[in-house]
Amino acid sequence: MSFGNVVGALVPLNTLGRYVHWHFIQISVANLIVIALMVLTFVVALVAPFPGRRRRRENR
Amino acid sequence: MSDVERQWTTRLRRRAVAALPPDKLLPDTQPSYVASWIYVFGVTTMSALAVVIASGCLLALRGPQWWHTSSVGHFVNSLHLWSVEIFFFAMVVHLWGKYFMAAWRGGRSLTWVTGVVTFLTSVGAAFTGYVSQTNFDSQWISTQAKDGINATGAGAYFNVLNTGQMLMWHIVLLPLAAVLLTAIHVLLVRVKGVVPPFDERAGAPAVTNHDANDANDTNDEKVVDA
Numbered sequence A: 001m002s003f004g005n006v007v008g009a010l011v012p013l014n015t016l017g018r019y020v021h022w023h024f025i026q027i028s029v030a031n032l033i034v035i036a037l038m039v040l041t042f043v044v045a046l047v048a049p050f051p052g053r054r055r056r057r058e059n060r
Numbered sequence B: 001m002s003d004v005e006r007q008w009t010t011r012l013r014r015r016a017v018a019a020l021p022p023d024k025l026l027p028d029t030q031p032s033y034v035a036s037w038i039y040v041f042g043v044t045t046m047s048a049l050a051v052v053i054a055s056g057c058l059l060a061l062r063g064p065q066w067w068h069t070s071s072v073g074h075f076v077n078s079l080h081l082w083s084v085e086i087f088f089f090a091m092v093v094h095l096w097g098k099y100f101m102a103a104w105r106g107g108r109s110l111t112w113v114t115g116v117v118t119f120l121t122s123v124g125a126a127f128t129g130y131v132s133q134t135n136f137d138s139q140w141i142s143t144q145a146k147d148g149i150n151a152t153g154a155g156a157y158f159n160v161l162n163t164g165q166m167l168m169w170h171i172v173l174l175p176l177a178a179v180l181l182t183a184i185h186v187l188l189v190r191v192k193g194v195v196p197p198f199d200e201r202a203g204a205p206a207v208t209n210h211d212a213n214d215a216n217d218t219n220d221e222k223v224v225d226a
């Protein structure tokens, strides 16, 4: 069984898409997840320590 | 002015070297404030774009029958799709970062504007890609898109139901524009240097070891030399 078959078994891809409908806002769950991941990546990029930062300061 | 001085090659070379001397074009150090993950997303976007173009060239070599039916074709097709996903993902995080840094300060407005135009061009490249798949998905998307585009009047010149035209836009015009715009965008960053943080004004402790960066700064955000 290919990797695609395994993933396809986990996420039903043969059904209608799932949507979040809130007032006039309608967005697919897939797109909502991607936006959430982008926000998460943005926040992590701001707070996560950057490797090599300390070394550069010692060199000064 | 001598004949040699008047030659366009001489004048162009002098202007290019004055605007971008080699150590500014390919700098060996950056100011310490650049040591943050948020600065990684520009290069991530650029790297993803390189994979998009390379995988697209592979798809072009063999054509739709290959990428729809063979397993290697499916793989390269997926490589193309997923590098596009990473491209847009990284580009959005990049632009959020630049927005909150107000990275258009200090005469960098063209950097921002070329970014915006690259973004719009990439959206066009993605949409023409969706309608170039030659499957039911592309048929559905193009028949949905045609009414909107026709309502703007652009349909007379840009016909989403015309597979050949959409494919040409997708594989020639829009990638060419995206790559050119990206090159200008990154060269502009090199000319101006990475924008200093808000509190990095005159009087604040100096952190840069590369003064080439603020040579062209015209506003009050100048980094002071140590």
Ligand code: HEM
Pocket: B038, B039, B040, B041, B042, B043, B045, B046, B049, B091, B094, B095, B098, B103, B104, B108, B111, B112, B114, B115, B116, B118, B119, B182, B185, B186, B189, B192, B193, B194, B195, B196
């Ligand atoms: C193909 C898409 C893009 C690529 C490959 C790209 C690449 C880059 C790179 C490599 C840098 C150097 C600094 C860094 O990485 O943080 C940069 C800076 C910058 N980018 Fe982009 N970018 C893209 C799209 C955008 C978009 C959509 C915007 C905003 C609308 C934008 C706005 C900026 C600005 C304002 C800077 C200057 C930062 C400074 O001077 O400190 N870019 N870009």
